[in-house]
Amino acid sequence: MELQATIWHDGKNWVVEAEGFKVKASELDELDRKVASLIKSDPYFANKGIRRVNMFFDMMTIPQWMRQYMQHYFSRIIELEEVK
Amino acid sequence: MSQEKKGWTYGMLTQEDWWAVWIGGFFMILGLLSVWGIDLVGWITYPKIWVFKMPEGAVPKKIVPWYQAFYPLGAKYSLTAKKFWKSIGPIGGILITYVAFTIPLCIGAYFMRWNVRQFFLGWTVIFFLTYLCWFIGHHAFFAATTVHLKKSNFPDMFTLSLGGGASFILALIVGLxxxxxxxxxxxxxxxxxxxxxxxxxxxxxxxxxxGYLPIKMATFSQKLGHKVAGLTFELFLAGAVATFVAYLIFWPGIYTISRKIFKLPRKTAAVLGSGISICGVSAAVATGGAVRAKPVVSIMVSALVVVYAVIELIILPWFFTYVWPGPEGALVAGPAMGLSVKTDGADAAAGELLDELMRAKIAKDTNGAVQWPEGIITVSAVVTKLWIDMFIGLWAFILALLWCYVVECRPGEKVPAIEVWHRFPKFVIGYFAAWIIYLTIFFGPGHAGAPEGMAILKAAKAGAVPVEKGMRKLFFMLTFLSLGIITDFKKLKEAQFGKMVWVYLIGLFFFIIPVACLISWLFHQGMELPNIAGMGIE
Structure with missing residues (x-):
């Protein structure tokens, strides 16, 4: 099963938010590890059998004057079993 | 925070790209109704070259007295409602134009979740300021060329011969x-x-x-219609190849300069490389996302891009017209502009200015013996940029794969292929749709300009002119003014960009622009604009 999450940058950390959790880390590797460990350890997510997290970037991070030029930063997918 | 899944329809109601398609498409369809005898676009009000007082013996043809400086295009081009559009007069026309655009733009602003009240107030000021610049810029001293003076039986007098370019420059200056x-x-x-x-x-x-250019030419000469249809298609193909070659040279070049000479970090070099060499802010944002850079890197590069693009817009049209390659290389200069000037707005604006300057110069140099149709040089500048825009998504996707699987491998991370679509410039769909529709009319019911298709071509012309001439020029004017308003040169001084400013300066003026000129010359040399002098074509 897949979990839909939103990712953005608060100026210092990458932040991922989904139903019921919010995780921060300065680097993406660390962020992925935190997300994976939280999902694996939380019974709520474990019961749902989450295997993949789709992270959609929140364009509100990008200043409004810039959004008129490009309206997509990135989306990323994390396969939880492969995160080390 | 939005957590909706980004499918292929994502952003259709919330992104400017799509709103450009909806609004552009809406007015294009209104224009197309002229094929069935319904004229709903004749209200768009357009300027003429004017003087305060007509000299003795002059005729108000190309140059008119100030109170005739604007006219609804339908008053001249409509086949079914000429009298009606004439009756609304210039003030009525400008007010209808204001209302006709204010409504859809405010609807767009609402769906894009902008502050609609603030947008409405700002738009109102920008709209009327644009018309004021359009008016002043069309004074004969700025705009009239030898051809205009001759056709209006004016005595020989000194003018700046800038054509419609004067209004663009004025709008940019006022904005700045x-x-x-x-x-x-x-x-x-x-x-x-x-x-x-x-x-x-x-x-x-x-x-x-x-799409309309062949129709326009065919109403004067079938052969000319064919020639122009061929030329625009040739520009389309040559633009694609030139862009592809430019990608292969520009990006690695700037990346190497950034890394080897200026010792910038890898991600910064990648984002800067895309910003300077590909397509400015959109490429900087796309690449920033692709290489997983912190957004601040893209933001810093973008601030530089916007300022440098305006500097290019100020310098390059004059350079290409008066220094190299001059009017004899007009179709080399246009694509070179497309490859050099970053951001769509600055490039299209520079292309339009180049079009005006080149046409005015050739008319002046040849004393009116050579005149070129309006817009083809602009098209040549925009086509290369459109290819660049379309390639961005693919380029960013390739970079994302490289970064994800080679440069910075993160176990478990995957790059979704739909990223290419999310980064695709959707307004390009509107451009190609409009082109194909009018080309279909030309080659289909218009019988490629043969006498049996002439009635439908003339009907199509009545609805196309207000859109391609009036609305297009108005939106170019709005672009020039808005570009000026959002460009704050102090940003260069205030921001501590350090090396990035120098990489940009050196990369742009000593690498990108010369290489762009060379590539453009290689792929576009020998292309010629048709001479329409003496054919009665405006």
Missing amino acids: IIGNFFKPLARFLSEAAKPEWYIKTAIVFLGVKV
């Missing part, structure tokens, strides 16, 4: 004055100062222009 010296006003207008939205809409209107 507001953006740099009246900052509270610039902030007030900022919600509606959207050069990219305006230019994307103008590019959809430009699609009507490209």
Whole structure:
């Protein structure tokens, strides 16, 4: 099963938010590890059998004057079993 | 925070790219109704070259007295409602134009979740300021060329011979004055100062222009119609190849300069490389996302891009017209502009200015013996940029794969293929749709300009001219003014960009622009604009 999450940058950390959790880390590797460990350890997510997290970037991070030029930063997918 | 899944329909109601398609498409369809005898676009009000007082013996043809400086295009081009559009007069026409655009633009602003009240107020000021610049810029001293003077039986007099370019320059100057010296006003207008939205809409209107050009020429000569249809297609293909070659040279070149000479970090070099060499802000954002850079890197590069693009817009049209390659290389200069000037707004604006300057210069140099149809040089500048825009998504996807699986491998991370679509410039769909529709009319019911298709071609012309001429030029004017408003040169001084400013300066002027000129010359040399002098074509 897949979990839909939103990712953005608060100026210092990458932040991922989904139903019921919010995780921060300065680097993406660390962020992925935190997300994976939280999902694996939380019974709520474990019961749902989450295997993949789709992270959609929140364009509100990008200043409004810039959004008129490009309206997509990135989306990323994390396969939880492969995160080390 | 939005957590909706980004499918292929994502952003259709919330992104400017799509709104450029909806608004451009809406007015294009209104224009198409002329094929069935319904004229719903004749209200768009357009300027003429004017003087305060007509000299003795002069005729108000190309140059008119000031109170005739604007006219609804339907008063001249409509086949079914000429009298009606004439009756609304210039003031009525400008007011209808204002209302006709205010409604859809405010609806767009609402769906894009902008502050609609602020947008409406800012738009109102920008709209009327644009018309004021259009009026002043069309004074004969700035705009009249030898051809205009002759056709209006004016005595020989000194003019700057800038054609419609004077209005563009004036709009840019007024915008820059507001953006740099009246900052509270610039902030007030900022919600509606959207050069990219305006230019994307103008590019959809430009699609009507490209498709309509053969129709226009065919109404004078079938052979000329065929020639122009062929030329625009040739520009389309040559632009694609030139862009592809430029990608292969530009990006690695700037990346190497950034890394080897300026010792910038890898991600910064990648984002800067895309910003300088590909397509400015959109490429900087796309690449930033692709290489997983922190957004601040893209933001810093983007701030530089916007300022440098305006510097290019100020310098390059004059350089290409008066230094190299001059009017004899007009179709080399246009694509070179497309490859050099970053951001769609600045490039299309520079292309339009180049079009005006080149046509005015050739008319002046040859004393009116050579005249070129309006818009083809603009098309040549925009086509290369459209290819660049379309390649961005693919390029960013390739970079994302490289970064994800080679440079910075993160176990478990995957790059979704739909990223290419999310980064695709949707307004391009509007441009091509408009082009294909008008080309279909030309080659289909218009019988490629044969006498049996002439009635339908003339009907199509009545609806196309207000869109490709009036609306397109108005949106170019709005772009020039808005570009000026959002460009604050102080940003270069205030921001501590350090090396990045120098990489940009050196990379742009000593690498990108010379290579762009060379590539453009290689792929476009020998292409010639048709001479329409003495054919009665405007």
